[in-house]
Amino acid sequence: MxxxxxxxxxxxxxxxxxxxxxxxxxxxxxxxxxxxxxxxxxxxxxxxxxxxxIAPVEELHHVRIDGEDVVIGALARYHDLQGDEVLREHAPLLAHVAGVVGDQQVRHRGTIGGSIAHADPAADLPAAILASDAVLVARGQEGERRIPAADFFLGPFTTSLTPEELLTEIRVPRQTGLGWGFEKFTRRAIDWAIVGVAVSGKRVGLINMGGTPVRASAAEEALARGASVAEAAELAAEGTSPPDEPHATTEYRRHLARVLTARALETSAGSR
Amino acid sequence: MKVTIEVNGGPVSAEVEDRTLLVHYIRETAGLTATNVGCDTTSCGACTVLLDGESVKSCTVLAAQADGHAVTTVEGLTGQDGELHPVQRAFREQHGLQCGFCTPGMIMATVSLLEHNPKPTRAEVREGLEGNLCRCTGYHNIVSAVVDASGQEVAR
Structure with a gap:
């Protein structure tokens, strides 16, 4: 083709x-x-x-600490991120997720900024940056603006970037020492997630549970009230509208979201 | 556009359409046909080559993106005197193939895997080669070949 x-x-x-x-x-x-x-x-x-x-643009491949944030250049590749010591210490969820996207060959080419700007609701990184409370930095002719991850994803393959803007950096508040967990359920190893869950601290991001990556707000609120992992995970699919497909119905995805959220929260509790 | 890619150590230059895929450049322009087009959708890994020493699926890279870079195909692994590369030797000795269609991609993915992880466990080999599909072998002998190529003893 x-x-x-x-x-x-x-x-x-x-x-x-x-x-x-x-x-x-x-x-x-x-x-x-x-x-x-x-x-x-x-x-x-x-x-x-x-x-x-834009691959030849050398200024966007970095991972560095800037005050309370870890700053990731949009052109950093998954392969670079999965082994990056700064990221592993201060944003371990993102380092882990970068290491499970696609396969070895894909991780040698794919970039974090590319995945986020592409905004596929089935992709791993967008939900992980939601769970990391990241801020996205975009540059256009009029200068730079910062967009909270929660306001960035507008729909499937649609973001708040204008056609004249370039995503330059991902700024992640340091998650040093926070518990984290990640689960995705796929048919084959290299497939996109039918459903996935990314947890960092008390934030829970969901993959493929709607037209955009979403936070599991009801589960997060339950955790904040002091609910158990099991109680919070029961609420993971509240307020979501997952796609209905022959190989994975809406109800099946809701079930997966509950099960995977429980697992990710348990991993998170154990990783602190 | 004019593209120059160092293929297996020597420059290959050609005027190609901007949309030319690297795999077609390798097969048709450079005339090296070991690299196969399998699924053509970034899934099967049959088109895997090294780009600047790292495995990539050449059906999902433009020749233009590789302009000025170095590509290694399985033909480039063999020594001048025809001596097999350790990974090629191991695939042969462990019989890590049946029909052979996936083999060039498997070998190139293995070279890259061993670069990152020189002594992988069998489980790490399976994870590391998840982007390469073989429809014949059931993978067992492929995993043995990679373990062998890494200089570790192959468990029987």
Whole structure:
């Protein structure tokens, strides 16, 4: 399968990428690792006229501490993140999740920023950054703005980024010493999660339980009231609207969310 | 666009369409046909090659993205005198294949896996090769081959 014709452009700095986006507007898509976009283009579900390859942008590969936050460059690859010592200490949930996305080959190419900007509700990283209470930094022609993760995801494959903006950084409040847990249920090893659960401290993010990654608010509130893991997990699917598909019905997904939340919360309690 | 990729140690340059996939560049432009196109959807791993020393699925990389970088295919593992690479030797000795279609990808994924984890357990091999599908073997001998290639004794 070969994608529809497009023009390939390369940006070696954020400013260059923004200039190319301003020039081509809606017709352009950013290409980072390409492991979400290229498969869609090969299936002809996406057909941008221009691809702006931002992989050469060197300024967005970092993981560093800035005050109370861990700051992750949007172009950091899963493979870099899974072994990153700073991340493992201060945001261990994200380091773990980066290590279970796709497979070895995918993790050599895929980037955290690419996954978040792509906003697939079945993807692992978006729910993990919700559970990490992250703030996303976007840059456009008018400057920089910070978007809380809770306001970032608007729908399936839809975010609050404008076509002229570039996601540059993910800022995560340090989760040092907090308990964390992650569970995903897949049909085969490398599949997307039918349902997944990411826990950091008392926050619970859900994968594939709606059109966007969502927080399990009812379960979180129960935990805050001092409820047991079992009691809180019973509420994990409250307020969610998971998709109904032949291989996984809505009710089945609700059941999975409860079971996986219990497991992730238990892991979290044991990891403190 | 003009693309130059160092393939198995030597530069390969060509004028290609922007949408050219790396796997097609390797097979059709460089003329190296060991790298197979299997599922063509980033699932099966038959098209795995090394890009700057790390395993990637070349059906999901544009030739343009590899421009200026180095690619190694299974042809590039064999020594000048035809001597097999340790991973190739181990796949042969442990009979880590049946039809052989997945083998070039399996071998390249193994080279990358052993780079990151030089002495993997059998369980770690299975996890590490989760992105490579084999429809013949049931994986048992493939796992043995990787353990053998890592210099560890293969449990019988």
């Amino acid at each position: 070969i994608p529809v014709q497009f023009g390939y452009r390369r940006a070696s700095s954020v400013d260059e990428a923004l200039a190319l986006l301003a020039e081509h507007g809606d017709d352009a898509k950013l290409l980072a690792g390409g492991h979400s976009l290229l498969p869609l283009m090969k299936l002809r579900l996406a057909a941008p006229e221009v691809l702006v390859d």
